[in-house]
Amino acid sequence: MKVLVTGGNGFLGSHAAERLAAQGHDLRLLLRRTSSTAFIDGLEYERVDGDMRAPDALRQAVQGVDAVVHCAGLTAARSRAEFEAVNAEGTRVLAEAAATAGVQRFVYVSSLAAQGPSPDGRFHDPMEVRPRPQNPYGRSKLAGEEHVLRHLDRMAVSALRFPVIYGPRDRALLPFYRFVKLRLIPVYGDGQNQISWVYVKDAAAAIACCLEAPAPTGRIYTVSDGGRHTWAKLASLLGDAMGRQPVQLRVPGTLFGLAGLAGSAAGAVLRKPLPLHRHRVSEFAQQFWVCGHERITAELGWEPAYLPDAGIRETLAWYREHGWV
Numbered sequence: 341m342k343v344l345v346t347g348g349n350g351f352l353g354s355h356a357a358e359r360l361a362a363q364g365h366d367l368r369l370l371l372r373r374t375s376s377t378a379f380i381d382g383l384e385y386e387r388v389d390g391d392m393r394a395p396d397a398l399r400q401a402v403q404g405v406d407a408v409v410h411c412a413g414l415t416a417a418r419s420r421a422e423f424e425a426v427n428a429e430g431t432r433v434l435a436e437a438a439a440t441a442g443v444q445r446f447v448y449v450s451s452l453a454a455q456g457p458s459p460d461g462r463f464h465d466p467m468e469v470r471p472r473p474q475n476p477y478g479r480s481k482l483a484g485e486e487h488v489l490r491h492l493d494r495m496a497v498s499a500l501r502f503p504v505i506y507g508p509r510d511r512a513l514l515p516f517y518r519f520v521k522l523r524l525i526p527v528y529g530d531g532q533n534q535i536s537w538v539y540v541k542d543a544a545a546a547i548a549c550c551l552e553a554p555a556p557t558g559r560i561y562t563v564s565d566g567g568r569h570t571w572a573k574l575a576s577l578l579g580d581a582m583g584r585q586p587v588q589l590r591v592p593g594t595l596f597g598l599a600g601l602a603g604s605a606a607g608a609v610l611r612k613p614l615p616l617h618r619h620r621v622s623e624f625a626q627q628f629w630v631c632g633h634e635r636i637t638a639e640l641g642w643e644p645a646y647l648p649d650a651g652i653r654e655t656l657a658w659y660r661e662h663g664w665v
Contacts, residue, residue: 342366343551344405346392346434347412351509352449354379355544356409361385363548370401370412379509392430399437407445407551408438410488413481415512420476427480432487439491447550448488448499452536452562452631453478455501461534463632466501466560474626485560492558498550499560503631507540507651508658517656517665520578525586531572535629536564539651542644549642556639562631565644581653
């Protein structure tokens with residue numbers, strides 16, 4: 341199968357591209373001219389230059405492919421308009437172009453942010469729950485889902501709502517490893533807010549599963565390792581892996597909120613999004629960012645292969661090998 345992967349040079353996208361190549365698929369990658377290809381060195385692929393704001397490049401990219409795996413998207417932006425331009429409008433153009441070009445299957449990498457936190461701590465079926473996105477990022481990813489699902493009568497469509505993804509090549513959780521190295525790690529409040537996460541190789545396997553399995557069109561799946569984790573537990577697991585338990589500095593929500601406001605203001609001045617901003621703090625404040633994997637397991641047979649301790653140790657080994665920690 342010839343597969344277009346958008347965002348194939350990024351954290352999740354590069355793992356997905358590797359997985360698909362290993363399973364015998366021919367790859368075409370949509371890449372910006374300035375994109376680093378360090379994560380995909382050694383892969384064989386056809387390159388198309390462009391990005392999610394270039395409609396002509398998107399229409400060119402889908403010509404002659406059997407399937408699309410859409411990983412590209414903004415996870416941080418300076419404004420709602422930036423999120424909408426890439427995650428919503430760019431996805432709309434890509435999905436329309438794919439359907440028009442006769443693409444047979446479209447896998448959309450979405451986010452648990454499109455669904456929102458669990459109101460009661462239970463794992464909710466994404467096909468049955470009413471989405472409650474909490475911020476511009478989540479709303480833009482939900483809009484992207486809606487644009488893709490409009491074409492389920494023209495091609496097989498599925499969307500994957502991922503929670504926190506961690507693993508080699510990830511820069512988002514890298515600061516936590518660096519904090520542990522210093523034997524001190526800040527946690528929001530008492531550190532007991534629950535989150536779900538999934539190892540990146542398991543996430544890539546879920547993408548491949550949706551691409552290859554005879555999945556019913558129009559499905560939305562949540563994907564996780566099935567556990568309920570806390571930020572305090574994450575800090576403890578990192579400490580175990582690094583052989584040094586950090587002091588967990590419990591930071592009140594009000595202080596985190598002030599830091600988030602400062603980060604948003606600084607990002608506006610610097611004209612670039614910073615890692616800590618007011619919307620990120622509002623995510624930390626939610627008690628249950630949790631989801632399961634019951635539907636994708638029942639329908640497609642996907643199950644997580646990595647428990648957190650193994651995934652964290654493998655990630656740490658990669659970080660050390662590449663001089664990131």
